Amino acid sequence: MFKVGIIGCGFIGSKRAKSLNKDSKLIACADINLERAKNLASNYQDVKVYQRSEELIKDKNIDIVIISTLHDSLAYLTTLAILESKHVLVEKPAAKSSFELFKVLQIAKTVKTKVHVGFNHRYHRAFQKAKEIIQDGLLGELMFIRARYGHGARIGYESEWRADPKLSGGGELIDQGPHLIDLSQWLFDSKLNHIHSSVHTYFWEMPVDDNAFLLLETNNSQTAFLHVSCTEWKNTFSFEIYGKKGKLDISGLGGSYGVEKLSHYNMLPEMGPPETTIYEFPMADNSWSKEMDDFLTDINEDRDSNCGLEDAYNVLTIIDKAYNKIE
Numbered sequence: 001m002f003k004v005g006i007i008g009c010g011f012i013g014s015k016r017a018k019s020l021n022k023d024s025k026l027i028a029c030a031d032i033n034l035e036r037a038k039n040l041a042s043n044y045q046d047v048k049v050y051q052r053s054e055e056l057i058k059d060k061n062i063d064i065v066i067i068s069t070l071h072d073s074l075a076y077l078t079t080l081a082i083l084e085s086k087h088v089l090v091e092k093p094a095a096k097s098s099f100e101l102f103k104v105l106q107i108a109k110t111v112k113t114k115v116h117v118g119f120n121h122r123y124h125r126a127f128q129k130a131k132e133i134i135q136d137g138l139l140g141e142l143m144f145i146r147a148r149y150g151h152g153a154r155i156g157y158e159s160e161w162r163a164d165p166k167l168s169g170g171g172e173l174i175d176q177g178p179h180l181i182d183l184s185q186w187l188f189d190s191k192l193n194h195i196h197s198s199v200h201t202y203f204w205e206m207p208v209d210d211n212a213f214l215l216l217e218t219n220n221s222q223t224a225f226l227h228v229s230c231t232e233w234k235n236t237f238s239f240e241i242y243g244k245k246g247k248l249d250i251s252g253l254g255g256s257y258g259v260e261k262l263s264h265y266n267m268l269p270e271m272g273p274p275e276t277t278i279y280e281f282p283m284a285d286n287s288w289s290k291e292m293d294d295f296l297t298d299i300n301e302d303r304d305s306n307c308g309l310e311d312a313y314n315v316l317t318i319i320d321k322a323y324n325k326i327e
Helices: 012-016 033-042 051-057 071-083 098-106 125-135 177-188 287-301 309-322
Strands: 002-008 024-030 049-050 064-067 087-091 115-118 143-149 191-201 210-217 223-229 236-244 246-251 260-266 275-281
Touching: 002 051, 002 087, 012 033, 012 287, 024 033, 024 051, 033 049, 049 051, 051 071, 064 071, 064 143, 071 087, 071 098, 087 275, 087 287, 098 309, 115 143, 115 309, 125 177, 125 236, 125 260, 125 275, 143 177, 143 309, 177 223, 177 236, 177 309, 210 309
Parallel strands: 002 024, 002 064, 024 049, 064 087, 087 115, 143 223
Antiparallel strands: 143 236, 191 210, 210 223, 236 246, 246 260, 260 275
């Protein structure tokens, strides 16, 4: 039984708590807002509450630390946790910049603990099915990906923490952008390189971006054309994967993004209208629990994380280049 401590007890921290399976147990919570930590702890039995994250990390009874804080403390807390020999699940993007994460990555190489970065979108049913179709060769060699991810924000958005670069590290690009970049690298099974980007603030009066357009390529010239936006007005998720034998079209993520759906368009020898198979997943999102199960398997089997710090570092390197932080 793995004993778990959660740092950051807001919306995402609560989701992580609910994702724990029979082989894991929440025993401690920490949040700078003590009442928030108490509220989460009250839903479970015998859970300690800490206001200082450092105290939770030093708790000798804890095996796994889940870090669901703002971007500005992700790298710092991950470093503390691995130095205390804790296994860590840290939310994406795992740091405010690639520079921050590089230091964590170097330290992590010196310890035996496992570090998983929370890119839960990989574990959505549609993406798990898409990966299976690709690995079975049904799509043929992949050529390019075209994806859009966006929402319309809300009144006062320009005053929230996501609009403060000291806390977030950037805007929409570092908020929803990491998911699209990570999914593209995962499906291509290859690192992406930054080719061109256009990053702008069109609508929200804030010092960070509300729209970002990326053109990325693998070393084999597979291309990902990605757009993230918080001026989408109607929540949208669209992810298209093109191979030499057909196309996969993923839309929706459940909830306000619409029913999660995967359409497989299989190109016939005579071409023309494709053979079409549509999968719909109207059930509740189980990506959080699937991700936790995968992480626990990493620990039990002593295997490299399916979604580790290297993946997150590649994502942040692309984002930093788009922000012109690095060449």
